[in-house]
Amino acid sequence: MGLKIIVLAKQVPDTRNVGKDAMKADGTVNRAALPAIFNPEDLNALEQALRIKQRVKGSTVTLLTMGPGRASEVIREGLFRGADDGYLLTDRAFAGADTLATSYAISLAIKKLGKCDLILAGRQAIDGDTAQVGPQVAEKLGMPQITYAEEIVEVNSKKIVVKRRLERGVETVEGPLPCVVTVNSSAPVCRPRNARLLMKFKHAKTVTERQEANEDYLEMYHDRPYLNIQEITVNDIDADREQLGLAGSPTKVKKIQNIVFQAKDSKVLDATDEDIEGLMKELIANHTIG
Amino acid sequence: MANFFNDNPDLKFHLQHPLMKKIVALKERDYAEKDLFDYAPIDFEDAMDSYEKVLEVVGEVCGDIIAENAESVDAQGPKLVNDGVEYADGTKENIEALVNAGLMGITLPRKYNGLNFSVVPYIMAADVVSRADAGFVNIWGLQDCAETINEFASDDQKERFLTRVTQGETMAMDLTEPDAGSDLQAVMLKATYNEEEDQWYLNGVKRFITNGDGMISLVLARTEQGTSDGRGLSMFIYDKNRGGMTVRRIENKMGIKGSPTCELVFKNAPAEIVGARRMGLIKYVMALMNGARLGIGAQSVGVSEAAFREALAYAKERRQFGKAIIEFPAVYEMLSLMKAKLDASRTLLYETARFVDVYKTYMHISDERTLEKDERNEMKVYQRKADLLTPLLKGMASEYCNQNAYDAVQIHGGSGFMKDYPVERIYRDARITSIYEGTTQLQVVAAIRGVTTGGYLNLMRDYEAEELRADLVPMRRTLIMMTDEYEETVNDVVRRKDNEYTDFHARRMVEMAGNIIMSYLLLLDAQRDPVYKKTAKVYLEFGKSENHKRADFIYNFDVDDLAKYKFEA
Numbered sequence: 001m002g003l004k005i006i007v008l009a010k011q012v013p014d015t016r017n018v019g020k021d022a023m024k025a026d027g028t029v030n031r032a033a034l035p036a037i038f039n040p041e042d043l044n045a046l047e048q049a050l051r052i053k054q055r056v057k058g059s060t061v062t063l064l065t066m067g068p069g070r071a072s073e074v075i076r077e078g079l080f081r082g083a084d085d086g087y088l089l090t091d092r093a094f095a096g097a098d099t100l101a102t103s104y105a106i107s108l109a110i111k112k113l114g115k116c117d118l119i120l121a122g123r124q125a126i127d128g129d130t131a132q133v134g135p136q137v138a139e140k141l142g143m144p145q146i147t148y149a150e151e152i153v154e155v156n157s158k159k160i161v162v163k164r165r166l167e168r169g170v171e172t173v174e175g176p177l178p179c180v181v182t183v184n185s186s187a188p189v190c191r192p193r194n195a196r197l198l199m200k201f202k203h204a205k206t207v208t209e210r211q212e213a214n215e216d217y218l219e220m221y222h223d224r225p226y227l228n229i230q231e232i233t234v235n236d237i238d239a240d241r242e243q244l245g246l247a248g249s250p251t252k253v254k255k256i257q258n259i260v261f262q263a264k265d266s267k268v269l270d271a272t273d274e275d276i277e278g279l280m281k282e283l284i285a286n287h288t289i290g
Numbered sequence: 291m292a293n294f295f296n297d298n299p300d301l302k303f304h305l306q307h308p309l310m311k312k313i314v315a316l317k318e319r320d321y322a323e324k325d326l327f328d329y330a331p332i333d334f335e336d337a338m339d340s341y342e343k344v345l346e347v348v349g350e351v352c353g354d355i356i357a358e359n360a361e362s363v364d365a366q367g368p369k370l371v372n373d374g375v376e377y378a379d380g381t382k383e384n385i386e387a388l389v390n391a392g393l394m395g396i397t398l399p400r401k402y403n404g405l406n407f408s409v410v411p412y413i414m415a416a417d418v419v420s421r422a423d424a425g426f427v428n429i430w431g432l433q434d435c436a437e438t439i440n441e442f443a444s445d446d447q448k449e450r451f452l453t454r455v456t457q458g459e460t461m462a463m464d465l466t467e468p469d470a471g472s473d474l475q476a477v478m479l480k481a482t483y484n485e486e487e488d489q490w491y492l493n494g495v496k497r498f499i500t501n502g503d504g505m506i507s508l509v510l511a512r513t514e515q516g517t518s519d520g521r522g523l524s525m526f527i528y529d530k531n532r533g534g535m536t537v538r539r540i541e542n543k544m545g546i547k548g549s550p551t552c553e554l555v556f557k558n559a560p561a562e563i564v565g566a567r568r569m570g571l572i573k574y575v576m577a578l579m580n581g582a583r584l585g586i587g588a589q590s591v592g593v594s595e596a597a598f599r600e601a602l603a604y605a606k607e608r609r610q611f612g613k614a615i616i617e618f619p620a621v622y623e624m625l626s627l628m629k630a631k632l633d634a635s636r637t638l639l640y641e642t643a644r645f646v647d648v649y650k651t652y653m654h655i656s657d658e659r660t661l662e663k664d665e666r667n668e669m670k671v672y673q674r675k676a677d678l679l680t681p682l683l684k685g686m687a688s689e690y691c692n693q694n695a696y697d698a699v700q701i702h703g704g705s706g707f708m709k710d711y712p713v714e715r716i717y718r719d720a721r722i723t724s725i726y727e728g729t730t731q732l733q734v735v736a737a738i739r740g741v742t743t744g745g746y747l748n749l750m751r752d753y754e755a756e757e758l759r760a761d762l763v764p765m766r767r768t769l770i771m772m773t774d775e776y777e778e779t780v781n782d783v784v785r786r787k788d789n790e791y792t793d794f795h796a797r798r799m800v801e802m803a804g805n806i807i808m809s810y811l812l813l814l815d816a817q818r819d820p821v822y823k824k825t826a827k828v829y830l831e832f833g834k835s836e837n838h839k840r841a842d843f844i845y846n847f848d849v850d851d852l853a854k855y856k857f858e859a
Contacts (some may be wrong), residue, residue, distance in 0.1 A: 172415075191391075195344045195396075195405055200329040226328075
């Protein structure tokens with residue numbers, strides 16, 4: 001029996017080649033100056049999903065992305081590589097969302113898409129580098145999570161075995177399905193776009209895009225339903241509006257500064273109450289929190 | 291992060307040639323497959339958009355993967371393991387990427403899962419892959435052999451083998467033997483027919499076979515025992531899955547080291563005959579070689595591009611005597627001539643590819659229905675033009691590729707002689723282009739008829755009649771003078787009715803024709819986009835002086851002078 005896999009993907013500004021005009025005077029990212037790309041680690045996650053699709057017959061890969069209308073490009077990029085379909089979660093009500101509000105909206109969209117066996121996402125996005133959305137989605141859906149995945153060693157309809165890339169080595173863990181797995185950049189790079197799929201799906205568009213475009217091929221969308229990228233709006237999910245967008249986002253940008261990393265080693269915390277309490281105190285003391 | 295298609299505006303320029311409208315309409319049979327295959331184009335714009343998008347994928351795979359692997363592939367090379375070839379790790383990665391990208395069987399019909407692309411975008415992909423790694427393009431480019439199966443094999447064979455090619459199985463063409471190199475009529479590998487089993491078997495040795503351990507091979511073999519010339523040879527498909535062939539040796543080469551060059555031993559290897567008996571050399575190999583020569587043209591242009599880019603980047607970065615070396619006349623002259631030779635060979639490459647495109651497509655259409663009279667005539671015209679330009683392209687583009695690689699090393703100075711810079715590899719890789727698939731000397735043999743029968747002259751006069759902007763007219767005047775000089779020189783040689791004398795001057799005359807034709811093509815490029823005016827001028831000035839030199843040599847030469855050049859055999 002095949003697995004139903006959802007891949008969470010984000011369109012991000014390409015922060016890997018940052019020029020002088022990358023930041024605006026007010027300290028926010030100048031998105032116009034940076035090309036919008038498929039978040040690199042989400043591509044690693046997509047590759048893992050496509051490999052499972054090849055291994056476990058009958059599996060399907062669905063992309064889910066949240067963003068403005070142009071984020072549909074992420075869905076097309078996924079279709080060109082072998083994803084079966086994709087959904088764009090888009091609405092003005094989602095604008096200004098931090099990771100908490102984002103994971104809330106995404107978790108509701110996933111519920112709307114019906115039962116799924118596996119949710120894959122990149123470890124983190126290169127614009128915010130928070131690595132929070134994947135884990136938060138797992139929490140909100142009440143699913144177990146496996147982070148820092150480098151390789152999905154084994155998967156069937158009941159369980160998944162994952163090799164994790166950690167700071168001081170690798171660890172192989174097993175978990176039940178359904179679950180959320182976030183994938184590291186050390187996992188294999190994503191396969192290139194496939195020529196046939198590229199030609200098949202290059203006209204794929206959302207309703208909004210079709211309305212905006214001066215479209216020559218209208219009847220094509222009727223004859224070829226797979227060219228319609230589905231949009232999910234706030235009306236499609238059963239959401240508490242207070243928890244969406246800017247209203248649902250406790251994160252506030254206090255100030256932006258240029259920093260140079262000085263610490264040679266990162267600090268390792270154990271998953272104990274003492275260590276976490278210690279960290280919280282430190283973050284409150286230096287005003288990162290509160 | 292590099293994209294070898296998007297970073298090169300010359301490619302898009304050649305892709306957008308006006309003749310493409312006709313080529314694509316023919317190739318797509320007026321877009322008849324649009325409702326049969328979900329990836330077939332709806333109209334011309336859609337098809338061109340697909341070409342461009344797929345070439346972007348080629349450019350990305352080349353920039354990010356194939357070019358990145360080129361150095362390690364060159365160092366590691368393929369290995370002989372259990373009588374077979376094991377590719378270098380980078381080669382395996384390259385193949386996997388191209389198979390995943392669906393870039394095998396680009397020109398094959400959709401019913402075999404091919405992309406049904408015309409020749410121009412296929413050759414453009416070869417141009418781009420060659421820039422990334424000249425050795426790897428051989429493994430990938432041998433999908434050309436599938437074109438020969440598509441042209442001449444039975445429907446059943448096409449169905450069985452072409453679907454495997456589009457899934458990514460690699461190919462080989464097994465022609466050369468220890469005693470049959472340029473002279474393929476001497477091929478001895480024996481094919482015997484077992485009547486009881488209704489099965490052909492191959493026995494013998496093949497040498498210098500590129501990718502010899504490929505999954506599907508076309509093998510030239512002698513079916514008519516007791517014969518000793520080309521008319522006793524037939525063409526076979528050997529399927530590696532059936533066994534009987536082993537790799538005895540992988541050659542240790544100067545360049546294109548990632549491409550395995552194999553010595554093969556066939557021992558009772560079962561094989562299937564392609565098409566008609568005795569047509570192996572005279573019909574099928576000729577078709578195969580024409581395709582291969584166009585492919586080497588693309589390889590030469592791609593390697594030239596790589597050489598030019600390395601040289602340009604180094605000349606801007608390297609400082610001596612207080613300034614970048616690109617500011618010195620000795621260096622910038624070299625660079626501008628490199629660019630002119632690159633642009634000249636590239637414009638000839640795509641002109642040739644377009645001519646091949648039109649006539650090959652008509653040929654395939656003629657399998658489906660009877661051609662109208664003017665279609666038949668058009669097919670003949672384009673085939674004649676393609677046959678004229680193919681040896682000219684192979685001969686001159688490969689020589690320019692070598693010259694550009696030489697100059698690229700020269701611009702690097704001592705550093706270019708070290709393995710630290712890619713030009714060292716590019717220089718070694720370039721060397722083979724003027725040797726295999728027919729040496730430059732053999733291209734001249736193929737091209738000389740175009741000189742003596744007036745074929746090239748007619749082409750020049752055709753180009754002369756094309757419409758030009760006023761600012762380009764003076765260049766045409768120069769070209770008309772060059773054409774007159776060429777005509778007189780050729781007449782001066784031909785009037786002596788001495789074959790050895792003609793052969794002696796053949797290369798000079800062929801190159802004169804080449805310089806004029808490439809100048810005209812650059813002029814027409816400048817007509818379409820003024821940006822090419824500069825390179826057209828540089829090439830024209832170069833070609834003019836080169837042609838004077840040749841004409842001068844020929845005018846001051848007499849039949850008796852030949853003796854001075856001879857050695858005792």
